[in-house]
Amino acid sequence: MNNVILIRFSEIHLKGGNKKYFLKLLYNNIKSALKDFSCKIENIQNRLLVREYEDEDTIIDTLKCVFGVHSISKAVEIDNNVDIIRDYVGDIRIDNTFKCDVNRADKSFPIRSNDFAADLGELILNNNPNAKVDIHNPKTIVHVDIRETGKTYIFYDVIYAYSGLPLGENRDGLLLLSGGIDSPVAGFCMAKRGLRQDLLHFDSFPYTSPQAKEKVIDLAKTIRKFIGTKYMYICSMTKLQEEFHIHCNTEYAINLLRRSMIRVANILCEKYKYKTIITGESLGQVASQTIESLTTTNAVAEYPVLRPLISFNKEEIISIAKDIGTFNISILPYEDCCTVFLPDNPIIKPKTKDSEKEEAKINLQELINFVVENIEVIRLDD
Amino acid sequence: MLYFDNAATTKISQKSLDRYIEASEYFFNPSSLYAPATKSKKLIEDARAYFIKYFKGRAGSTFIFTGSASESNNSVLSACITRKDKKYIFSAGEHSSIYETAKYYKELGYNIIFVPLNKNGSINEELLYKELDDSVAFISIIHVSNETGAINDIASISKKIKGYNPNITIHSDGVQAVGKFDFNLNKLNVDYYTISAHKINGPKGVGALYIANKDKFKPLIHGGGQEMNLRAGTENLSGILAFRQALEDLEIHDYSEHKQAIIYNLSGEYVLVSDDNCVDNIISVCFKGVRGETIQHMLEAKGIIIGTGSACNSKIKINRVLDSIVPKEYIEGAVRLSFGGDIGVDDCKNVAISLSDCVSEYIGRIKK
Numbered sequence: 001m002n003n004v005i006l007i008r009f010s011e012i013h014l015k016g017g018n019k020k021y022f023l024k025l026l027y028n029n030i031k032s033a034l035k036d037f038s039c040k041i042e043n044i045q046n047r048l049l050v051r052e053y054e055d056e057d058t059i060i061d062t063l064k065c066v067f068g069v070h071s072i073s074k075a076v077e078i079d080n081n082v083d084i085i086r087d088y089v090g091d092i093r094i095d096n097t098f099k100c101d102v103n104r105a106d107k108s109f110p111i112r113s114n115d116f117a118a119d120l121g122e123l124i125l126n127n128n129p130n131a132k133v134d135i136h137n138p139k140t141i142v143h144v145d146i147r148e149t150g151k152t153y154i155f156y157d158v159i160y161a162y163s164g165l166p167l168g169e170n171r172d173g174l175l176l177l178s179g180g181i182d183s184p185v186a187g188f189c190m191a192k193r194g195l196r197q198d199l200l201h202f203d204s205f206p207y208t209s210p211q212a213k214e215k216v217i218d219l220a221k222t223i224r225k226f227i228g229t230k231y232m233y234i235c236s237m238t239k240l241q242e243e244f245h246i247h248c249n250t251e252y253a254i255n256l257l258r259r260s261m262i263r264v265a266n267i268l269c270e271k272y273k274y275k276t277i278i279t280g281e282s283l284g285q286v287a288s289q290t291i292e293s294l295t296t297t298n299a300v301a302e303y304p305v306l307r308p309l310i311s312f313n314k315e316e317i318i319s320i321a322k323d324i325g326t327f328n329i330s331i332l333p334y335e336d337c338c339t340v341f342l343p344d345n346p347i348i349k350p351k352t353k354d355s356e357k358e359e360a361k362i363n364l365q366e367l368i369n370f371v372v373e374n375i376e377v378i379r380l381d382d
Numbered sequence: 383m384l385y386f387d388n389a390a391t392t393k394i395s396q397k398s399l400d401r402y403i404e405a406s407e408y409f410f411n412p413s414s415l416y417a418p419a420t421k422s423k424k425l426i427e428d429a430r431a432y433f434i435k436y437f438k439g440r441a442g443s444t445f446i447f448t449g450s451a452s453e454s455n456n457s458v459l460s461a462c463i464t465r466k467d468k469k470y471i472f473s474a475g476e477h478s479s480i481y482e483t484a485k486y487y488k489e490l491g492y493n494i495i496f497v498p499l500n501k502n503g504s505i506n507e508e509l510l511y512k513e514l515d516d517s518v519a520f521i522s523i524i525h526v527s528n529e530t531g532a533i534n535d536i537a538s539i540s541k542k543i544k545g546y547n548p549n550i551t552i553h554s555d556g557v558q559a560v561g562k563f564d565f566n567l568n569k570l571n572v573d574y575y576t577i578s579a580h581k582i583n584g585p586k587g588v589g590a591l592y593i594a595n596k597d598k599f600k601p602l603i604h605g606g607g608q609e610m611n612l613r614a615g616t617e618n619l620s621g622i623l624a625f626r627q628a629l630e631d632l633e634i635h636d637y638s639e640h641k642q643a644i645i646y647n648l649s650g651e652y653v654l655v656s657d658d659n660c661v662d663n664i665i666s667v668c669f670k671g672v673r674g675e676t677i678q679h680m681l682e683a684k685g686i687i688i689g690t691g692s693a694c695n696s697k698i699k700i701n702r703v704l705d706s707i708v709p710k711e712y713i714e715g716a717v718r719l720s721f722g723g724d725i726g727v728d729d730c731k732n733v734a735i736s737l738s739d740c741v742s743e744y745i746g747r748i749k750k
Binding site: 205206207209210242245246340 | 679
């Protein structure tokens with residue numbers, strides 16, 4: 001009898017011919033997530049197993065952060081043998097309502113699932129005077145998973161993870177990460193669909209504080225385990241913001257800044273082969289996130305801009321931020337953008353033509369090149 | 383690096399640090415009864431006697447050692463704010479460890495009054511005396527403002543208050559006053575006085591509270607009976623001895639030339655908050671049209687560390703002390719220059735020039 005951690009996956013079984021590819025990704029991602037633990041990972045039919053481990057709860061917490069993992073159970077592994085299974089179940093102590101749930105993947109096992117569940121249930125009843133069967137709402141479910149590998153797994157609790165698809169091998173996405181609540185959540189949401197991402201942060205030192213940058217680095221470190229980040233780019237927009245502030249219509253300050261952010265992202269995508277840009281925008285949340293504002297920022301995008309939070313309410317975003325541990329960092333007071341550059345009345349319905357007219361007042365291309373040349377690259381995977 | 387933020391904290395002196403390390407190796411619990419522990423206890427009592435002598439405390443007075451000046455301040459308020467039918471008076475320029483604690487008591491239903499400030503940040507004495515009536519039980523006035531360096535004449539204020547009613551308890555937070563000029567607690571005629579080690583080149587994590595009459599004091603922290611039953615918690619021997627060392631080495635410098643060098647070299651549109659009635663080494667100045675925090679970052683890039691009066695940040699509230707005495711359009715541009723040790727007049731001049739240059743550069747960079 002061995003103690004094991006049983007890992008079930010989501011969606012992968014739907015992938016037909018690509019199942020092997022996704023399974024391999026998941027296996028590698030789990031291996032990488034558990035690289036600091038002493039344990040063995042094994043691929044059995046439609047399940048992954050962790051065995052010979054020490055720190056069970058920490059391993060489970062780590063596995064919960066791996067996308068593609070549907071659920072996790074602490075299980076015991078015994079042979080597919082009626083007597084051995086009955087012996088084990090006979091020793092189980094239950095003082096409340098329960099049911100037995102038998103899954104017979106091994107069709108050579110001599111007793112059918114329902115019959116065996118009834119048999120084991122009776123065994124538990126006989127050995128536990130306070131136990132009662134309740135098939136609808138039991139306090140305890142005794143799961144008996146009889147696999148084709150010749151091994152049976154018995155477990156009680158099912159701990160759910162985030163499901164989704166395993167992170168891809170390549171860092172295909174570039175997440176625009178601010179110090180706010182939304183963008184880390186956007187990165188998380190896209191990673192859930194398998195998109196590995198690096199990060200691009202914009203600061204405006206000395207108008208913002210070094211703590212604002214440190215805060216974003218903390219955010220990056222927090223979401224790294226979910227989104228598989230290796231590099232974080234920090235781009236100072238100070239020079240651009242000053243030029244916008246001096247020469248352009250103040251109402252357009254944020255609109256022009258966001259268009260410039262996308263232009264910087266375009267250049268990084270081209271240079272480092274990212275295939276998409278991710279932002280934390282949510283429709284109508286602020287002036288720069290109206291459909292008209294998004295249209296003007298989209299107009300300069302040379303890569304698809306994914307906005308996973310576009311339909312999310314703030315409460316929904318906050319709820320995820322709390323769950324993934326970014327909320328308490330995001331609400332620290334250090335802001336990304338000094339109020340000196342925030343217009344009192346930002347344009348709500350900008351027109352691309354007008355944005356272009358404003359941009360024509362300065363030497364935009366030269367300034368974009370300047371800020372890109374001065375990007376600081378931080379490697380986060382050490 | 384030119385460090386001009388001594389009002390925030392000072393660098394620990396080598397002698398104080400050495401004393402701290404040496405005492406840390408002497409690990410015995412001062413409350414234990416074996417000989418080495420008894421020696422620890424004696425060192426603390428010697429330090430206490432030194433503090434009483436140094437500050438010329440009244441006969442029968444004592445000091446208790448605490449974990450910080452904030453703790454000392456909280457202890458005083460906890461001991462003195464006891465009745466809802468009494469009035470408790472504070473200057474509006476108190477340090478946050480007094481101000482926020484007083485606000486907390488106000489929320490609990492106590493009669494807490496904040497007296498407005500003069501233009502330099504000192505208490506408006508006229509308004510203070512108007513508050514005096516039979517119900518006043520306690521008054522707390524900061525000795526030197528941590529924001530502006532303004533000196534409150536505690537001796538004269540105490541004289542008037544005690545003349546009105548000798549039973550009114552007086553506390554003063556002297557964290558920024560120690561080492562700035564000569565004074566003695568007997569003459570100040572206060573019942574409580576708060577001091578801190580890390581503002582006088584001592585270590586962090588140790589403060590002290592002067593208690594004129596310990597029979598009237600009730601501890602904030604109860605426990606094992608340390609500090610004459612007035613403040614429980616295993617004594618911080620290293621901190622206390624390093625604090626004593628810092629006090630022994632304390633020199634009062636004449637920084638009047640330094641202050642003049644700074645004021646003379648400031649340029650641009652600004653309000654100088656710190657006037658002649660302020661200590662010479664805390665200078666609060668508010669520039670128009672800039673943000674103090676941005677100026678701080680710009681100076682940091684040039685190797686100059688200064689303090690700010692308020693943050694360039696909408697989530698942090700505007701500085702409550704300056705807010706009440708400086709015109710609105712200058713508030714965001716508040717910076718504080720505070721210095722100490724053997725800083726040179728030329729250093730002060732250079733800092734003022736760099737500061738003015740940064741302000742001018744800032745305005746130039748965003749001028750439409």
